[in-house]
Amino acid sequence: MKRYEQFADRIATLIRQGVLAPGERIPSVRQASQRHGISPSTVFQAYYLLENRGLITARARSGYFVRAHARRLMEEPRVCVQRADPAEVEVSELVFSVLESLQDTSTVPFGSAFPSPELFPLSRLASSMARGLRGLSPDAVIADMTAGHPDLRRQIALRYTLGGMQLPLEELVITNGAMEALNLGLQCVTQPGDLVAIEAPAFYASLQVLERLELKAVEIPVHPREGIDLDILEERLATLPIKACWFMSHLQNPQGASLSDARKRRLYALLKRHRLPMLEDDAYAELYFGSTPPTPVKWLDDEGLVMHCGSFSKCLAPGYRVGWVAGGRFAGAISRLKLMTTISPSIPAQAAIADYLLRGGFDRHLRTLRHALEAQQAAMLASADRHFPAGTRITRPEGGYFLWVEFPEHIDSLRLFRMALDQGVSLAPGPIFSATQGFRHCARLSYGHPWTARSERAMETLGRLLASF
Ligand SMILES: Cc1ncc(COP(=O)(O)O)c(C=O)c1O
Numbered sequence: 001m002k003r004y005e006q007f008a009d010r011i012a013t014l015i016r017q018g019v020l021a022p023g024e025r026i027p028s029v030r031q032a033s034q035r036h037g038i039s040p041s042t043v044f045q046a047y048y049l050l051e052n053r054g055l056i057t058a059r060a061r062s063g064y065f066v067r068a069h070a071r072r073l074m075e076e077p078r079v080c081v082q083r084a085d086p087a088e089v090e091v092s093e094l095v096f097s098v099l100e101s102l103q104d105t106s107t108v109p110f111g112s113a114f115p116s117p118e119l120f121p122l123s124r125l126a127s128s129m130a131r132g133l134r135g136l137s138p139d140a141v142i143a144d145m146t147a148g149h150p151d152l153r154r155q156i157a158l159r160y161t162l163g164g165m166q167l168p169l170e171e172l173v174i175t176n177g178a179m180e181a182l183n184l185g186l187q188c189v190t191q192p193g194d195l196v197a198i199e200a201p202a203f204y205a206s207l208q209v210l211e212r213l214e215l216k217a218v219e220i221p222v223h224p225r226e227g228i229d230l231d232i233l234e235e236r237l238a239t240l241p242i243k244a245c246w247f248m249s250h251l252q253n254p255q256g257a258s259l260s261d262a263r264k265r266r267l268y269a270l271l272k273r274h275r276l277p278m279l280e281d282d283a284y285a286e287l288y289f290g291s292t293p294p295t296p297v298k299w300l301d302d303e304g305l306v307m308h309c310g311s312f313s314k315c316l317a318p319g320y321r322v323g324w325v326a327g328g329r330f331a332g333a334i335s336r337l338k339l340m341t342t343i344s345p346s347i348p349a350q351a352a353i354a355d356y357l358l359r360g361g362f363d364r365h366l367r368t369l370r371h372a373l374e375a376q377q378a379a380m381l382a383s384a385d386r387h388f389p390a391g392t393r394i395t396r397p398e399g400g401y402f403l404w405v406e407f408p409e410h411i412d413s414l415r416l417f418r419m420a421l422d423q424g425v426s427l428a429p430g431p432i433f434s435a436t437q438g439f440r441h442c443a444r445l446s447y448g449h450p451w452t453a454r455s456e457r458a459m460e461t462l463g464r465l466l467a468s469f
């Protein structure tokens with residue numbers, strides 16, 4: 001990490017913690033340079049970065065100030081304790097009915113699972129698609145189908161190396177998005193009727209996968225900031241014959257929680273003790289707000305227990321359906337299962353992403369994307385503060401594009417969802433994130449689209465509807 005990024009991160013942390021309050025002046029460039037023993041140009045660069053991240057603003061001849069919307073706002077949601085016994089999963093009908101209604105592009109997309117396409121380098125990708133296709137030999141199209149496009153495999157492996165993990169290429173299986181990676185991985189290590197530990201709340205598609213494979217869910221509560229409750233996991237592992245787990249160690253969907261390094265080590269020790277395979281869903285890996293990428297549990301995996309699933313859907317190329325799994329000891333089985341089901345993700349889509357990555361510019365795009373999302377988060381938080389009723393609790397994740405909102409207990413988020421849709425606003429109601437349809441008074445809101453006056457009006461609408469309960 002560069003010096004100015006380190007310094008910017010320190011100031012960002014002070015703002016997030018509320019030590020530097022909204023509207024407060026931050027040290028001048030000269031003061032900061034003297035106090036911290038860094039050059040004025042380093043401070044300038046850091047302040048420029050913080051401005052881009054939407055955390056501070058410059059006022060002519062007065063200096064730099066913490067932006068009004070970067071206030072420490074509402075309290076964080078509480079941990080909801082789930083029932084302890086394993087549950088059959090039956091969420092698909094509800095999830096489908098919610099997802100269907102989210103497809104209407106005329107609604108304000110707070111319920112959407114994807115960020116705005118405007119935030120992606122679509123025209124550069126299109127050029128890469130054309131170049132990638134021209135560069136494909138007819139033979140390679142067939143030959144690369146099983147293993148995946150060789151340049152793409154190398155580029156992904158290189159990113160693992162740069163992140164601090166040497167990944168043997170044989171471990172890498174290119175898939176139709178992370179979703180296929182997760183499906184195949186889980187299928188490789190379970191039989192119908194098995195118990196699988198999942199998060200509560202969990203990404204709704206993981207619940208649907210369990211339902212399809214006739215697996216039972218053991219729900220482990222997730223703290224909105226610290227991640228899964230390892231004490232409860234340890235206790236469940238000691239008492240139930242759990243066959244696999246599916247967790248997000250970083251920017252968990254829907255709450256945005258990330259495990260600290262110490263908690264990742266403890267989780268891995270538990271996996272090792274129980275020889276338990278883990279699907280590590282890292283779909284949001286690139287969307288962290290600070291300057292240091294978090295390291296996945298996979299980095300600790302010296303026994304091949306972790307299937308680390310990644311994707312370009314959320315950070316580069318939505319709709320291209322290209323993801324992967326670093327499958328550990330299960331890579332061969334996953335690869336064979338892929339051959340028996342979908343054979344391969346589209347080779348042209350892989351060639352396009354390979355060309356894009358080879359040409360450079362991915363990291364620059366990611367920095368711009370992260371800054372946009374961070375600024376949009378601040379805007380949505382400020383708006384929630386203005387419009388949502390007293391007693392509303394809300395997360396403040398260190399990345400991604402979702403806020404998890406816990407409304408006062410009497411709010412029924414499924415009813416709110418229907419009322420809001422009638423007014424042209426979508427949201428993702430809490431029960432779709434639970435095997436047991438809990439979290440009735442919670443919802444997930446997306447800030448993945450540029451903030452506009454329409455977004456502000458939509459928050460006002462939600463506020464009005466909430467007041468009517
Ligand atoms: C947590 C999580 N995992 C996996 C996926 C699926 O990713 P992909 O589009 O690469 O299949 C999503 C997409 O919504 C997600 O939110």
